[in-house]
Amino acid sequence: MNLLTLSIAGLRDNRLTHALNCFLLALGLGTVTFLFLFGGALADRIVRDAHGIDLVVGAKGSPLQLVLSTVFQADIPTGNIPLDEAQALLRNPMVERGVPMALGDSVKGYRIVGTTSDYLDFYNGKLAEGRMWDQPMEVVLGADAARGLKLGIGDTFVGAHGVSGNGPLHAALPYRVTGILARTGSVIDRLALTPVESVWKVHEEHSHHTGMEADMPAGQAPPREVTAMLLHVRTPLAVVTMPYQINTQTRMQAAVPAAEAARLFSLLGFGLNVFRVIAGILIVSAGLGMLIALISRMRERRQEMAVFRLLGASRGQLLAIVLIEAVLLTLIGAAMGLALGHAAAWAMVKGVPAGNALTEMSMRWRPSEWLIPAMALGVGFAAALFPAITAYRNEVSVALAENPG
């Protein structure tokens, strides 16, 4: 027999009320848990996808669109930039390395990215099987892309014009798979990577068929273009100075992925805040429900508390019994909330098609989730404080006189 067993015994009555309050608390805490998982997974993803990419230089337009389309592969590109102007950036002493990127085609929703093998270094990409490309029209698939497309080494496929995957097929120029990358947990898992020359070749063929090269002077090859140049700079200062130079002195624009990711978060923040408010309302409601239930029970339990005192219980022990009961209820609510939040995240990931940024929402425990039991305990203590003080002040003679029978 101890205070814990006495508290558990005290919860034997009004089980339905306790269960409903726990459930209400669990709904609120579950929503918060889900927000932690969702926000955490999104932040992880953004950090991983933008790792090592200090600047993105592309066609003028929305800097957020430029970053989304080239770093996170989640929007349509702003346009193309001349290859010679992009390569000129690499001669800037502040630039440590740069990787070109040519976009424009896709295969069944997976983007085909024309680049160099240096692109893999941003994500520590390694071959799981096969080899890197040696020539145009050879392709290395990310782990998810290979699985989603059900393609292996030596298989061929045809790209479609446009990044949405609904455009006309480039049937005359199939790609051949030479390698499959090991899973990295980053954006390259969902890409088909090929030399930049592949993209140029495919689009020359496309222009030829659509008559777009008619504007070119006879015998002159079309100017080479890329969608963007991803830059890793030598000093943090370059992240500040280079965009200004590029934006004011060239026909290109430079965007900072970290800054655009912060903007993206602020845009998403409004939606997340709505959920936070709803979660807060649920948690406060649960706290109030618990407070009402405890106050109501304290009226019923004045006699019981008086008997505890007769048996030798101190006022502090009565206070502890009520607080422990509240803590038990809120910890049950916290456990249910965590389970609900993880279940919701799992269900969401399960229902999202491959290629979406959320497909890798982590199921692992996040340090921020320790806030859930802490919040629950806060609610429990707040709800139990007044009833506990009532128990503390309970006068035995008065309580016993109220109902001697």
Place this chain on the structure above:
Amino acid sequence: MAMADPGRLGVLAVAGVSHTYAGRPPLCFPDWMQGPGSVVALIGPSGCGKTTLLMLIAGLLELQSGRIEIAGTQLALQSGAARDHERGRSIGIVLQSFQLLPRLSIRENLLAAQYFSGNPADHSAVRSMLEVLGIADLAEERPARLSRGQVQRAAIARALINRPKLLLADEPTSSLDDAAAETSLQLLLSESRRLNAALVIATHDSRVKAQVPTVINLRGG
């Protein structure tokens, strides 16, 4: 009744005690003392202060004047948890409605009394006590499933489980028919005698008078 040396002779000594509730005339109580195994009945009409006096003896009401000693210890001089634990160890209390804890089994009611008194859990003592009172087979039952007589026995078992020096009984026979009242009274007398505890019975029941050698009449003011 003269005050002897309670530390040497007595279990309970009451001297010069009075109590005043706000807006009401003071309740003045007679002096008396009791030794081990002795029995005193506090007789008087409702409102004469019987329950108030029991609460003062148990240290559950603040002593406004006078002096109450239990085996030489003044609970009034102790504070907080020390006084509460001393009450749990030295005093057993049986109330009119018995007031067993409804969410606990009979066995757990006795264990709770051990716990709050600061004594370690003694399951064999609990079993023995329930056997003596003839309710060992009901140990795991909740009070709601017991007859009134069984509840009464369980309440007495709980009051005695810590082998108190003093047993206080508040109206233990009221609302009982003659046979049940006789059983209840005999149980209290025999068990307090068995444990050599001083017994104080507060009652307005004239049936008790005939069974108890020492009767103190309380008249209120």
